[in-house]
Amino acid sequence: MNLKKMTLNINGADRMFICDPEKDTLASVLRRLGLTGTKVGCGTGVCGACSVILDGKVVRSCTRKISRIEEYSSVMTIEGIGTALHPHPLQYAWVNLGAVQCGFCVPGFIVSAYQLLQENPDPTREEVRDWFQKHRNVCRCTGYKQIVDAVMEAAAIMRGEKTFEDITYDWSKDIEEGFYGKPLVRPNAMAKACGVCDYGDDIELKMPAETLHAVLVMPMKTNHAKILNIDFSEAEKMPGVVKVITAKDLEGANKLMAYQFSPRTVEFEQTHKLLQDEKIVRWGDPVAMVVADTKDHAREAAGKVKVELEQLPEYMSYLEAVKPDAQRIHASFDNIYSTQPVLKGDYDNVANMIDNAEYTVEGSFYSSREPHMSIEGDTVQAYYDEDGKLCVHCKTMTLYFDRDDMAEAIGIPVEDLRVIENPTGGSFGWAMNAASYALAGAATKVTGMPVALSMTYAEFMAFSGKRSPAFFNARLACDENGKILAGEFDSGLDNGAYPEMGDDKLTKILRFMFFPYYVPNVVGLARSAVTNHNFGVPYRGYGAPQAYTCGEALIDMMAEKMGMDPFEFRYKNIARPGDTNLNQRNFLQYPMEEMMDTLKPIYDEAVKRAKEEDTPEIRKGVGIAWGGYNVGLGGVDEATVAIELVGDGKFRKYDTWQDQGQGGDAGSLVCTLEALRPYFPEVTPDDVKVIQTDSKYCPNTGESAGSRSHFANGKASIVAAKNLADAMRKEDGTYRTYDEMIAEGIPTRYDGHWVAADEWDYFDFLDPNDGSGEPTYAYTYALYLAEVSVETATGKTTVDKMTCVDWVGKVGNIQSVNGQAFGGMSHSIGFALSENYEDVRKDTNMLRAGVPYIKDIPDDMTAIHLDGYDERGPFGSSGASEAFQSSDHVAVINAINNACGVRIYDLPASPEKVKAGIDAIARGEEPSKPGKYFLGSDMYEELEKLKANPLSWD
Template identity: 30%
Template sequence: MAPPRDPTCPRAASPSPSLSATAPGCVEINGHPHRLPTDLSRTAVDFLREDLRLRGTKVGCGQGDCGSCTIVVDGEPRYACVTPVAQLDGRRVTTVEGLATASPCGARLQQALLAHQAVQCGFCIPGMLMAASAAIDAGEVRDRAGACAAIDGVLCRCTGYRKIVDAVTEVGTGAAPRPLTPPPGAGEGAAVGRPLTRLDGPEKVDGSQCFGADGIPADSLYLRAVRCPFPRARFVLGDLDAYLRAHPGLHRVLTHADVPGRNLHGIAPAYADQPVLPASEARHHLEAIALVVGERAAVAALDLAGFPVEWEPLPAVFTVDEAARPDAPLLHANRAGNLLVEGRVLRGDAAAALREAAHVVTGRFASSFVEHAYLEPEAGWARRVGDTIELHSPTQAPHPHREDLARVLGVPEPRVRVVPTAVGGGFGGKLDMTVQPLLAVAAWHLDRPVAIVFSREESMASSTKRHPARIVSTMAAGSDGRLRAVEFEGDYNTGAFASWGTAVANRVPVHAGGPYRLPHYAARARAIHTHVTPAGAFRGFGVPQTTMSQEQLIDELALKAGWDPLEFRALNALRPGDTLPTGQLLDDSVGLVECLDALRPRWTEALARIAARNAKAPPQRRHGVGLAAFFYGCGNTGTPNPSTVRIGVRPDGTLVLHQGAVDAGQGSNTVIPQIAADALGVPVGRLHIVGPDTHLTPDCGRTSASRQTFVTGRAAFLAGTALRRRIRALLNAAEDAPVHFGEGWVGAGDARLPLRELPLDAHGYALCAEERFDPPTRSLDAAGQGRPYATYAFGAQMAEVEVDLETGRVRVRRVVAAHDVGRRVNPTLLEGQIEGAVAQGVGLALMEQYLPGRNNNLHDYLIPTVHDVPEVEVLFVEAPTPIGPYGAKGIGEPALVPTAAAILNAIHHATGARVREAPATPDVVLRALAAAGRGLPLAPGAR
């Protein structure tokens, strides 16, 4: 059974039966007449969401950039966020809630998206459905190109678009529909390994999925943050009482003095350094320094330029070089040199090995801030319920947020309840608290629900980013081609606050040598503070940008030593029985060689095909192919990261799975039940699922570091097997006796037990099993020796590119991704994760560059569209880990790690030029071509 619909989400308003949709001032919406509001300057999306409570139409940007708000007006797709409501007068409007009946293709299109597993977080899906249905109904989707054109005005950050295009093409061309994969029958092994259709899929395609801004109670007060207009400034607040009196509809202004507990929060208590609201100094552009609370209309109409505050701009540092200067201002008094932390891993004598090696290469590399660009801006609401503060918002970390909020409020943890809403994309960005402490403090002081919805600008200015990297590295190989040593130094700009900077600085040195045998190794990484939006967790914790540097050096070293790049990697690849530079023995689940073997025929074919293509291509157009390999530790680095899962049996025989893993689109709402069902030996459909809620589900840790399938999945496996074992013991059944559940009874083999005969536990269950799994790790010592991860994902990707030597533009044409996933729990969901990661890797390599204060929108900050993503072929390798559920490992973060590096190596293969910075925008590529003497001669008079 799918997770239940969020009961806090409002139902749509009733139509007005006495109205005619053609009457002046009226509109037909989903077949029903409605009167337009008197204020015709309002946007259509505001009218739909707030007046009619049709909240399937989403707001991702408010500026017509993302397409999440797409509706259909008289058969044409429109962006509802920029359409004045006056333009709906007398028109026929369809939203996602009415699509199944209003559009001839609507119901089939919704089913096609589910059947193709084209849905991940689901935030963009209403917009995709509306845009695609309009094009299909108009006869414009006759092939795959038509499907791409149909949705090219709607952005998706999760899926990589390919499965969406597959579904739209199927419906538009009238192809035979792909069937849904129903829950399988009973029996161990019946669910794991099957491409089970998402259990929570229907609500993602019918508009009922409840995101942070969708369940806000009608009587809520709204918050708006007063933000610093400077990168760094001292401030003094003026007469707040007079300000309130001058603005009817406002109820309160909250400042640092209103925080009842500790005015600091962060990922770990030891590094909690971010104030809920600062007392006198802001440390990055658009940091919130006060909150205005009032009625929705009053807050929305407020011009904060008149807020009583005096600013004194102060000197600021923006790069790691500036921050490290002796005279640089300190962001935190207890962190000398603005150094947050340094991580290191040391083995052997790298310096001596480099001096003695036959082949040595050195390189410098730099990358930029990268924005998560999830389509759902931060939003949520909170209220007092008795002596408890109850918070509803998108989060990847419900229990850690409860712990942090309890400290902020100065109350015991049980007095804080975190109820995650659906998460419209996360990728690490919703691990940190943003709206949560603001809402909690406001709810503490006010007797009504309080809500906040960030604008796209606020979201981008206040959420964390991927760390910019400054890297210097040297690698060496012997005359036999075997790697001898790596020296690595990396500085990572962690911004104003710690966030996940410690995790990045500690993870990077473990991974900087790549998935290779290395007898000598010295890697250091530093996280350094600057006056910029904090950098935090973003799909890989610093490893993708590190891999861009290191895998280019691997290619250089291979070529210098006279080896084919793939064969060089295969020669040096880690194998079972090898030891990492951390001293950890890899005794199982090391599938890199198999991944390279899977790529080899495609690599050989691509080299020949591209050579032939270049022989015929015009001189300004070059084609190339590149490789990158990787490994990635699943879970936190050398620290505990347990998950706990509970499965109970009610007296009526209902099976209830309590699992608190947040599904941010990766599919844990389906994968965890698949594992639990097989462990218990029942069909997935027999499980009633209780999803994340700190009052109802045990702590499953954070949705990060590719740990949920591995860690929470293992806990679910243990809980299922423990419950089955207990039932067999109660009935004196054989160890292999099948377990059965009926109305009011359980059985094992031929025996039955009435559940009414059993006492109920504190949760109301007649039978219950709760199991915890914490991967066996050991913290790293001062030299980086230890067991940082219990298991690792391995893989390699191959990218084919086309480079225009005149413009510097790069197009990625094809990616082949070979990944060791341990065991495929749900193959199609795994494919979707890899396809989405490849799309993000294309953005990381070629276009994404966050410039603080300059591109806080989805018009100037570019992410890949449907036309930018390449063909993707996925190759699975299964090297099971004995401590994973049925051998499974994580994939969400590993899938992104090698993509950008493979693209940069392909650019070199195409042009002979090395790109030493990312993103490889056209100007960067042209500079690299010029430096390598590989560019085309300029035309006379050209500059």
């Protein structure tokens, strides 16, 4: 190896270093020098997280080899722009305008924006967007709107037109009123904006020198094969290799997730192994893990492991896996492993009603396999801590749930395992799966040494789960007045290689099909199957977007067939008080009319604008869609937090509100402030320190999923605050000081435990025979309006504007809720138009998998939060997250149809699909649509079998 001494002027100072100029990139050198504000996401120059300024130009440093850089060149990184004590206006604006969410992309954006403002001190919003598009800066959290806001405000400050105070929320004015609903800054935002927040790969760089490095052996050759032999003899002899770990080293453990959520689910074995030893069941299944003294040595040795395979049939979709001649993917259960019906009203007569109705529409739809594409991939660290516990740092969003799963997979008692969530660069759901966390822990158990496990982005894309695709056959009928009579649907959920959570996910289809309309008569069947594609994991919306893909398209098709305005048709059929949902229960809230009334003038103006701007070359269209989602886990939900008095007027809050970028720290802070306010009205944000997601210190507040965190944490915080106040209260009604508590031997830390079933008794799981039930304690509602332009020459669709009217109860932190709204809309636009993980060989990075860049997302996005109050919720709040990525993608699809007459039945709506439809219409033909899907059996025959075999939860 021939090395070179080199000097660069970095952030104004000459820095000498030694490097391999042909191997080292500018990013790797900067990070080795301790400048870890330069983040590496994709590693292929398509995400911009690694942006730095090189000789006055923004470059993506992860692909810039040192050999291409002249000595003494000038480099500026985020650390040279400002510090937490002396932030640059860009950093200050990012923090105070809600442009920091997960924060992983933030240093790259701020560095990029810094150079923009050097060249153009007074840019327009469109010039800002053009700049970020040119430099490929990707944000997966915000929807970009707040980022442009931050640049514009920072530019005004730099020009002397505004001051820091002009963009600062002064909470001192609200001490008496309280801070609920106000734009409190996230406690960790400034660290992220200054590049000093350490994410997983940053922590790895700062671990002790003896730390080992693990690389997975993932034979990316096939999707389904029998493993004949794994030969790692050559790998063991490679430099620096400590151990090649295989399934034999994890004997008695090595398996994840065998939870079953329905009596209609077959008893399946634990098929998700950490390391496969018998079969490859999906692309990228790991068969071994090489642990070595350096990452490079581990990677080189991993390439020397030889895996002999015998090819087996590959079933890459639900439709292939359920064919009559398809072989079982897992020997112990059929490929279709779970079914659940929903039956409402005169369900035995639904088919006849639809056949004889005045108006009937039908269609078959495909909701695609959406990749999460968090900019930070998967990175895990493990070691034995000061108490002798095996400690794993990871991106968990379900800390205690994952801890239980990990302990079983590693093969240790759960009490010997400590789990900590690192600062996390987004996940949007995939981080609920504990496979990589358990692998790192297993490596430490086997070697007895600290271990860091990380992946290339291509490995991460193959390894991590995706949104489960779903196929639908469905019909809808209404009478001559436009009132819905009956609905019928048959669905097949593709849960990929492993069955885990697929039976839970399919219940969401049964709950959110035709939500929130009143449909008096319904027959539906949801089925879940395993395939050889990437396994299904949670993704914001968790089953509901699949249902809306079908349901909201049928609603639009019915309005079109009747010649009725789609807004009017929806208004006529939304549920009113007393109307029941598909599960034969009342809606917990009925804000639907108010929401539609709020959107109506905006809709009318959009329709008028589309007609005025429509041309033969650029067709303009408007689409709407109803959405929403449940809040929480229902009667089984519970949460615990702790509040501790640590000084007079000072508190610490402990919980596991896992922050994936949604603002768990800000949410916990505002819930704590509001819970303490009845007893200590003078408490301020500076008086509360939030300590989160370390199982050594923090009680189990539950998962950051199901839109439940604010609701459950808030409820538990109320209890904890009361318990602490009761302990502090003297007989005369005043409160003891901290010193008095200590002197009297009274504990200063108190748990607050909340159990949903203790507060309400109406919960019931969905009945396995007819789908009736109410397994939740709150809902959120969202109504979307999308305005699009379609280029007739190319079929390319651009979303010009998107509006959301939502009901989330009382808003707790306005910046966090807006962040969820705009971020959810941006994901949904990508889901509608470009995002897909279908080709496992091609879709290896964000660009190839269709991530939307800033010019793919409209700058004109509006979220209108109705002034609601959920009497069930803490402080009047319901929940906020998943409603914002429920049906907005269908608003885009409906708008395309409105613009050019092309109905897209299978996502995404690529330019090729839209163009093919436009061309068919030009030829006087009907645009093509899929025929009825074969989903494993005739739905009515399957329902008869289920009726003959009634089951109960008992």
